Amino acid sequence: MNKWLHFLNSVLKFVTIKVSKFKKFRRKNKMSEGSLLLQIVIIIILTGINAFFSSAEMAIVSLNKNKLKILIEDGNKKAILLDNLLQEPSKFLSTIQVGITLAGFFASASAATGLSQYLSGALQPLNIPYSNQISMILITFLLSYITLVFGELIPKRIALRNSEKIALSSVGVVVFISRLFSPFVKFLTFSTNFVLTILKMKEDNIEEKVSKEELRSLVEVGKEHGVINEAEQEMIENIIEFDEKIAREIMIPRTKVFLIDKNISIHELFENKEIGKYSRIPVYENEADNIVGVLLTKDLMMEAYKKGFDNIKVADLLQEAYFVPETKNVNELFNEMQLEKKHITILIDEYGGFSGIVTLEDLIEEVMGNIADEFDDEDLSIRQLSRNKYLISGEVSLNDLNDNFNFELESKYYDTLSGILIENLGYIPEDNENIEPITINGVVFKPQRVRNKKIEKVVMTFDKDKTEDEKAKNKSNEDE
Structure with missing residues (x-):
């Protein structure tokens, strides 16, 4: 019993001594508490600045472009500022990054000089070894948590839900900061381009590849969360891959193309049951490699109705064929066909021979998937x-x-x-x-x-x- 009383007495003495030392530390550092409070306020303000730039970035990037166009047409000045800002995405993103980096840097500096020293002093009376290092690590983890949660994650979540409102309200400040840090941003851009030049890498290609990978990641996340279904995911991925294909990859090869001779008689032509399946038919002269035009079955039927079958010739009804190399980029081909109002193109190989055709339907199917009609083969591939x-x-x-x-x-x-x-x-x-x-x-x-x-x-x-x-x-x- 005496041993236990002696042990408890020793513990009480130890605690009393430590409490006494801690009280002395508090009395000694009363003057620094005001400074500590000021540093906490500074960190809160800097975290708020970090939150502002994070939410502004997310809101502007995720802004609905159609809504922005409507606001611009209505004469909304902030919408016009936003549009101008988005014309130079590299400059805009650099400005945002500068703001976030500076806010984080000053917050870290304030925490290192103030909070960690105060915490280290509070630990010293407890005779805890390496109190300076421990306090620095603890403050670093605490500041990282506050910055990530309150300066990044929460603001970005809010910005995603209110992108239009936040983008419009923050654009003025972002533009002002962009102008204020313009020399610094230009220097950073120059430095980045210089390094990329040394590495023999083109900035445009890097941005394009990154954006495509980001799109694929977003689509995958959207599918996992049930925002988009499998069919929608496939369609979006088809759109992303559309620009990576060439005409040869999607063409109907010459062995499957229905061709007719320029000198075929109308009666011979109508004896072939295949003619009813096609609206446009490539026409050759002497050999299949010599495509001389395209016959529209609509024109054929109209002329036959007006003049009679015996009074018309295939050669008189031909439209000019639209030739492109089989290595033509699919996206470029689609744009050209829209511009030239062509529904069928004749593909030519490297030797000048006829290799196949591509129709508007083929191009659309690359995005939308197979579009079956009454003439398509029902056998599954x-x-x-x-x-x-x-x-x-x-x-x-x-x-x-x-x-x-x-x-x-x-x-x-x-x-x-x-x-x-x-x-x-x-x-x-x-x-x-x-x-x-x-x-x-x-x-x-x-x-x-x-x-x-x-x-x-x-x-x-x-x-x-x-x-x-x-x-x-x-x-x-x-x-x-």
């Missing part, structure tokens, strides 16, 4: 037979196969499944030839039907796990 077995059309593109099954099929010379299989065979198969299974990257392809020197139907079999292992092996070999 990819049909599942069992768990790991599929019946596939030889005309399916390698891109579609890679997208659907996460394959990595590539060929320097062919874009279709039939093409890559013929490439692996090393020869052109005969009609109805029995071809042995062909294995590519762990995937087994068994040609089922060969016609007109093309593989029309293929049974594809693969084990997903084995295919993934094969891809991993190939990747490791490439790395080595």
Whole structure:
């Protein structure tokens, strides 16, 4: 019992001594408490400045451009300022970043000189070792938390919900700061461009790639949160990838194009049942590589109605064909076809030969997905037979196969499944030839039907796990 009383007495003495020392510390630092309060106020103000710039950035970037146009048309001065600001995104973002960086820098400096010293002094009477270092670490973590939550996350959430209101209310201050720090921003831009020049990197291309990756990330996040569905996600991704394709990748190849001879008689033409499927028909003279024009079936029917079938010729009804190289960028082609009011283009290969056609419908389907009509073949290009077995059309593109099954099929010379299989065979198969299974990257392809020197139907079999292992092996070999 005496031992316990002695122990408690010792503890009480220890606590009394520490409390006494702490009271002396408080009396000694009474004059510094006013300074401490001032530093806390400064940190709150700087965090508020950080919050302002963060919310302004998010609000302006996420602003609805259509609403902005309406406000500009109504003569809203702040909307006009916003539009001018958005014309120079690099300058605007640099200004925002300067504001955020300076606010964070001064907040850190204030915390380091004031709060950490005060906390260190409070810890010293407790005989805690490394009190200076511990106080610095604690204040750093505390300041980081306050800055992230109150200076970044909360303001950005609020800005997303009230983008128009916050953008309009903050644009004046942002423009003023932009002008105030203009020399500094110009110096930063010059420094950035100088470094990029040394690295032989083009700034425009970097910004474009970053923006596309950011868009893909936003789309993925939107899908995960249920904001957009799978069909909408696919459409947005198609739009992003639209500019990355060339005409050859989406064309109808010449072997599938319905062509007619310039000198064909009208009676012969109407004996062909295929004519009713098309509104525009490419016309050649002597050979398929010599396309001389395009026949509109609408014009044909109108002239036949007016003059009679015996009094019209295909050659007299031709419209000028619109030729483009097969390597033409799809986005550029779409814009040109809209500008020239063309619904069909004739694609020419590097040797000047006819390689295929692209229609407006083909371009629209690249974004919207397949648009079926009454003349489209009802057979599915990819049909599942069992768990790991599929019946596939030889005309399916390698891109579609890679997208659907996460394959990595590539060929320097062919874009279709039939093409890559013929490439692996090393020869052109005969009609109805029995071809042995062909294995590519762990995937087994068994040609089922060969016609007109093309593989029309293929049974594809693969084990997903084995295919993934094969891809991993190939990747490791490439790395080595």
